[in-house]
Amino acid sequence: MTVVTRIAPSPTGDPHVGTAYVGLFNYAYARRHGGRFVLRIEDTDRERYQADAETHILEMFAWLGIAPDxxxxxxxxxxxxxxxxxxEIYQAHIDQLLNAGVAYRAFETEEELEAMRKEQKQRGLKLGYDGRGRTLPKEEQDARANNGEPHVIRLATPDEGETAFDDLLRGQIAIGNDEIRDPVLIKSDGYPTYHFANVVDDHLMGVTHxxxxxxxxTSTPIHVLLYQAFGWTLPTFAHLPLLRNPDKSKISKRKLDTSVASYREQGILPEALLNFLATMGWSMPDGREVFTLDEMVDAFxxxxxxxxxxVFDLKKLRHLNGVYLRDVLDLEEVARRVTPLFEQAGYPQDDxxxxxxxxxVLRPRAETLNDFVDQGGYFFVDTLDYTDDARKRIAGGQQVLEDLERELSMLDVFDEDAIDDVxxxxxxxxxxxxPAVLMPxxxxxxxxTNAPSVTDLIAILGRSRVLTRIGRALSDMTSSLPDDHPSDEDAAETEAKPKAKAKDPAQGPSA
RNA sequence: GGCCCCUUCGACUAGCGGUUAGGUCACCACCCUUUCAAGGUGGCGGCACGAGUUCGAAUCUCGUAGGGGUCACCA
Structure with a gap:
């Protein structure tokens, strides 16, 4: 029997890291066994439905490189x-259960159900539907339904005994049938609930795991009861651990960024996110912590x-991402991925x-793709903005800059050795x-003041840019003497950028 | 609260009866160094607790505690 697994997200919002997580494990298991991986959209909740969510889910898996069969x-x-x-499929199947007397139409209104719960609470009884609708004769159920009376269809569950199933990861789990109230199978709007639709679809789609x-x-017994009612064989159940917030509660967007798109926007690589997710609850037999999707599949x-x-640990994710940036992906690949980001930021790429x-040279300093843009914009502009610290260094090193401008202008070959010699x-x-020379x-x-090696900078920027920048730094300083107050260092910090910008146009004509 | 699941350093984990309990992130120190990183070396830090089984328990069993989930016409 070929293995068939599935991911069944509901299109209700931004694609969630939990969906990616469960999808990854299902994908790995199916691939490992040469089986199929199915993606099914569970859009039975029309209240929470979001039209573009399905597209986003598909895009997420495509971005991650997890391709459903x-x-x-x-x-x-x-x-x-x-x-x-x-x-129609659910309709046909619910008819089976209705005819078999395993399911029934229930006509309680919301007010009625609320009153029931209230009373249960007062009397200290178990909360939940008490099965009161089961006694309504079938003829009457049908008549009222034909009359157009709103109702749901419920599963009649046993009141005694227990329902058990085997969990691949946890062994046998048994839950008392008194814990299972008659769950709704078909909602009053005619759509199936998760419990019903997932069982019917999993069976029809041949899902084995x-x-x-x-x-x-805790709701698996409902599904087991349904499989039994249809006379279908049970799939293998495996309940994965829940991703957690830092406080250990179930992962939620209130406490953590759960949007895959958001990580993408932050410059996280799909490979790194997948690798990170894989280490949440699973480990390589040989202890390796950096591995590809294919390697995971082979070992899963x-x-x-x-x-x-x-616990979903952002710091570790970012670190792993950095590892991918500098150790896993080759230079060309990183450059390829960072190109559109530079361009979006207004730094056209033509070289x-x-x-x-x-x-x-930026790689060792980057944890995300965005870091390249945030930290390396100066490679691509004609007019620099100076930080407050930078201005001080320049102001304190004017003589050095003048000297080196001259020295470097006489240098023919701009390679690292020559630069170092100078x-x-x-x-x-x-x-x-x-420091007295290099910092200015x-x-x-x-x-x-935070940047790669000066030698590297000079070699990469090249003669023309280097001389221009030194010259501009010098002229910028001489025209802005008030900046040299050594006393108001900290206070001026936030002003540094606007000030620098304001002055640039004044020097601008040559640019 | 009932029911269900879970429990090794702060976090992710290795371990599956005999180990000085290992690795990664984070943190700290030192080295390298031209700033920031990266890198190197070292350090801090853990088997929730209590019984039992056993010659021997992180590993098996049972309790306790703690954490989480679930009790919808949401999935």
């Missing part, structure tokens, strides 16, 4: 893959899933070799320490 987009032999398009989040454990064994709810050099000679001849230079070249 069957989906609304890919199609497949078991479609349609949207529950809203399968209403239901791997889903732990929150479903549910027996290695640990059941404690893993691939230059970009490669820039990425190479700098070394200069420092030696003036008996200056490295770094500030003049980048507008900031």
């Amino acid at each position: 069957e989906s609304p987009l890919a199609g497949g032999p078991n479609g349609p893959y949207k529950q809203s398009e399968r209403l 239901v791997m889903r989040a732990e929150e479903w454990v 064994d549910p027996a290695r899933i640990s059941l404690g709810g893993p 691939p070799e230059y970009l490669l050099d820039v990425v190479d 700098l070394e000679d200069y420092m030696r001849s003036r008996e200056l320490k490295k 230079l770094r500030a003049a070249l980048t507008g900031t």
Whole structure:
């Protein structure tokens, strides 16, 4: 029997990391066993339905590189893959249960149900539907339904005994039948509930392994009862641990960023997100913590899933992302991915070799793709903004800058050795320490004090840019003497940028 | 609260009767160093508790505690 797994997200909002997580494990299991992975849209809640959510879910999986074998987009032999398009199927199946007397139509109004709960609370009884509608004769049920009276269809569940199932990860789980109230199968709007639709669809789509989040454990007996009512064989159930907020509660967007699109926008790589998610509850047999999707597939064994709810740790995700940026992806690939980001930020890219050099030198400092843009914009502008610190360094090193502007202008070959020689000679001849020379230079070249090696900067920027930037830093300083007050260092910090900007136009004509 | 699941460093985890309880992130220190990183070295830190089984328990059993989930015409 070929393995069939599925992910069944409901289109109710931004695609969730939990969906990606469960999808990943289902995908890995199916692939590992040469089976099929199905994506089914569970859009039976018309209240929470969001029109564009389905597209976003599909896009998310595409971005992650998790390709379903069957989906609304890919199609497949078991479609349609949207529950809203399968209403006739549910209709036919509910009729079976109705005719068999396993399900019944219930006509209680919301007020009635509320009153029932209230009374249960007062009398200290168990909360939940008490099965009062079961006694209504079938003829009467049908008559009232034919009359157009709103109603739901419920499953008549046993009152005694217990319903058990085997969980692949947890062993046998048994729940008393008195815990299972007659659950609604078909809502009054005619749409099926999750309980009903997922059982019917999983069976019809040939799903062999239901791997889903732990929150479903206690309602699994309902599903078991349904499988039994239809006379279908049970799939294997595997309830995955729930991703957690830092406070250990079930992951939620109130406490954590749960949107996959948001991580994408922050410059997180799909490979890194997947790798991170994979380590939430699962581990490689050899202990490796950095591995690809394919490597996970090859090694995937549910027996290695640990059941404690893993806390979603942003810091670790970011670190892993950094590892991918500098150790896993090659330079060209990183450059390729960062190109559109630079362009969106207003730094058109027309020199691939230059970009490669820039990425190479920025890489050790980047945790996300966005870091390249945030930290490396100065490579691509003609007019720099200077931070407050940078201005101080420039102001304190004017002589150095003047000297080096001259020295460098006489240099023919701008390679690292030659640059180093110039700098070394200069420092030696003036008996200056490295920081005294390099920091003003770094500030003049980048507008900031946090940047790569000065030698690298000079080599990458090249003669023309280097001389222009030094010259501009010098003229900028001489025309802004008031900035040199050494006393108001901290207070001026937030003003630094606007000030620098305000002054630029004044120097502008040459640019 | 009832029911169900879970429990190894702060976080993610390895371990599946005999280990000085290992690794990763974070944190700290040192090294490297030209700033910021990256990198290197070292450190801090854990088997929730109590019984039992056993020659021997992080590993098996049972209790207790703690955490989580679930009790909808949402999934």
